[in-house]
Amino acid sequence: MIEIEHLTKRFPGxxxxxxxxxxxxxxxxxxxxLIGPSGCGKTTTMRMINRMIEPDAGLIRIAGRDVTHVDPxxxxxxxxxxxxxxxxxxxxxxxxxxxxxxxxxxxxxARIERRVDELLARVDMxxxxxxxxxxxxxxxxxxQRVGVxxxxxxxxxxxxxDEPFGALDPITRASLQDEFLRLLYALKKTIVFVTHDIDEAxxxxxxxxxxxxxxxVRFDRPEAILAHPGDPFVAAFVxxxxxxxxxxxxxxxxxxxxxxxASDSPAVSRxxxxxxxxxxxLAAGAEAGVVVDxxxxxxxxxxxADIRSALAAPPAAND
Amino acid sequence: MSVLAEAWRYLAAxxxxxxxxxxxxxxxxxxALLIAAAIAIPAGIYAAHRPGTAxxxxxxxxxxxxxxxxxxxxxxxxxLGTGFAPSLxxxxxxxxxxxxxxxxxxxxxxDPEVVDAARGMGMTRREILWRIxxxxxxxxxxxxxxxxxxxxISGAVLAAFIGGGGLGDFITAGIAMMAVPQLLVGxxxxxxxxxxxxxAFGALQRRITPPGLRGA
Numbered sequence: 001m002i003e004i005e006h007l008t009k010r011f012p013g014x015x016x017x018x019x020x021x022x023x024x025x026x027x028x029x030x031x032x033x034l035i036g037p038s039g040c041g042k043t044t045t046m047r048m049i050n051r052m053i054e055p056d057a058g059l060i061r062i063a064g065r066d067v068t069h070v071d072p073x074x075x076x077x078x079x080x081x082x083x084x085x086x087x088x089x090x091x092x093x094x095x096x097x098x099x100x101x102x103x104x105x106x107x108x109x110a111r112i113e114r115r116v117d118e119l120l121a122r123v124d125m126x127x128x129x130x131x132x133x134x135x136x137x138x139x140x141x142x143x144q145r146v147g148v149x150x151x152x153x154x155x156x157x158x159x160x161x162d163e164p165f166g167a168l169d170p171i172t173r174a175s176l177q178d179e180f181l182r183l184l185y186a187l188k189k190t191i192v193f194v195t196h197d198i199d200e201a202x203x204x205x206x207x208x209x210x211x212x213x214x215x216x217v218r219f220d221r222p223e224a225i226l227a228h229p230g231d232p233f234v235a236a237f238v239x240x241x242x243x244x245x246x247x248x249x250x251x252x253x254x255x256x257x258x259x260x261x262a263s264d265s266p267a268v269s270r271x272x273x274x275x276x277x278x279x280x281x282l283a284a285g286a287e288a289g290v291v292v293d294x295x296x297x298x299x300x301x302x303x304x305a306d307i308r309s310a311l312a313a314p315p316a317a318n319d
Numbered sequence: 320m321s322v323l324a325e326a327w328r329y330l331a332a333x334x335x336x337x338x339x340x341x342x343x344x345x346x347x348x349x350x351a352l353l354i355a356a357a358i359a360i361p362a363g364i365y366a367a368h369r370p371g372t373a374x375x376x377x378x379x380x381x382x383x384x385x386x387x388x389x390x391x392x393x394x395x396x397x398x399l400g401t402g403f404a405p406s407l408x409x410x411x412x413x414x415x416x417x418x419x420x421x422x423x424x425x426x427x428x429x430d431p432e433v434v435d436a437a438r439g440m441g442m443t444r445r446e447i448l449w450r451i452x453x454x455x456x457x458x459x460x461x462x463x464x465x466x467x468x469x470x471x472i473s474g475a476v477l478a479a480f481i482g483g484g485g486l487g488d489f490i491t492a493g494i495a496m497m498a499v500p501q502l503l504v505g506x507x508x509x510x511x512x513x514x515x516x517x518x519a520f521g522a523l524q525r526r527i528t529p530p531g532l533r534g535a
Binding site for chain 1: 430432433434435436437438439440441442443446451454455529530531532
């Protein structure tokens with residue numbers, strides 16, 4: 001869906017290129033996370049996709065079409081754009097903000113209004129309550145929901161997101177991440193997502209591109225990167241606790257077994273992940289825990305041995 | 320109190336003279352403000368996105384702002400002579416600095432993230448200027464117009480010194496002849512004009528501030 005080939009950018013006066021011959025192929029429906037230390041070129045790369053920064057060399061293709069030299073304004077109207085500080089237009093209502101790109105594209109007013117209401121509902125902002133409010137009346141989390149709705153308004157196949165949840169407190173961030181993943185599951189967009197937070201990358205990405213000094217060091221699925229970092233930089237970047245991070249990606253439901261546990265066994269939620277399960281078992285000093293479903297009914301057991309063997313297994317095809 | 324009564328009597332005795340002076344004063348002030356706005360606002364918008372030009376403009380305007388009005392009016396005389404037109408020229412010059420400074424401040428005070436979002440969504444430079452920057456800068460620009468209006472109304476009093484007419488004629492005559500009632504016939508209306516303009520601009524300013532920015 002998105003192909004960047006040999007993309008290069010050198011800023012005037014810089015000794016080394018900010019983006020040095022980067023090539024990536026991103027499939028339709030993927031969330032490709034760009035991550036790396038400060039100055040690695042992740043934001044510059046993302047901003048070259050919608051030509052907010054013009055590449056010095058290289059090619060960008062979206063849906064098979066070479067967009068490297070087309071009119072950037074026209075390109076941007078077909079690519080969703082979400083930034084960290086949201087950038088809602090303060091002098092316009094929420095509805096007017098969301099309606100921006102459809103208006104630029106000349107949609108009929110009735111169609112625009114329907115679309116605005118539909119999108120506000122999708123991001124959990126009751127249209128009747130919010131369409132005529134102003135951005136200054138909203139909280140940070142609400143503003144970013146509107147930001148996402150605004151980016152989706154013209155139904156672009158591709159969206160660029162530059163640390164969209166970075167300015168939010170951890171609780172709001174986690175909740176918006178979950179909501180956004182649910183939204184994307186329903187909408188099937190191709191996303192390029194920049195972050196500096198490895199946990200966010202592991203949670204959100206179908207594939208993660210780790211950048212360093214303008215180059216892609218690794219481009220792979222989260223589980224594969226965690227299981228086999230491949231080099232010291234990636235290993236240090238994902239953190240020494242990568243085994244625990246891997247466990248966080250594995251659901252209890254996929255690794256539990258049938259059976260009964262001792263009556264003093266701690267309870268482990270079936271909807272949780274293996275990292276939580278490990279934590280519960282260690283805290284209780286137990287070898288096994290009883291897995292309970294949402295209603296509190298016992299559904300099986302999970303043992304430390306199960307958790308260990310989950311780590312030993314190669315990363316599954318669709319974890 | 321009797322001074323006021325005498326002033327009123329003087330005015331009642333010279334209605335035509337007063338109305339002419341008032342008319343000239345309003346015309347001078349209004350025209351100077353319009354001319355200055357027509358030059359300063361586009362100049363400010365142009366300079367806003369060009370740091371070098373903005374720097375130079377701000378410095379020139381700051382110098383201009385500190386020049387005494389009377390000095391500017393007096394300096395115009397050897398170049399353009401006396402009368403309405405030279406006075407208008409001088410007053411327009413005086414009104415330029417507050418308008419251009421406020422236009423620059425208004426444009427540069429816009430949150431760059433808002434402009435980045437607008438550009439990223441596919442607005443052209445023109446659309447960004449008209450749909451985003453202009454409405455957001457307008458309240459500040461307007462404040463500059465308000466300041467300039469007050470300055471011009473009081474500056475127009477000094478036009479009397481170079482034969483421009485206006486309410487200043489009464490004031491200068493009153494000073495020269497030590498006749499307080501005559502002086503008041505000039506001074507009080509000018510004050511009322513100033514207050515009225517400030518009030519009117521203030522009300523307009525509230526009107527043109529977008530609801531999303533009020534009380535921010």
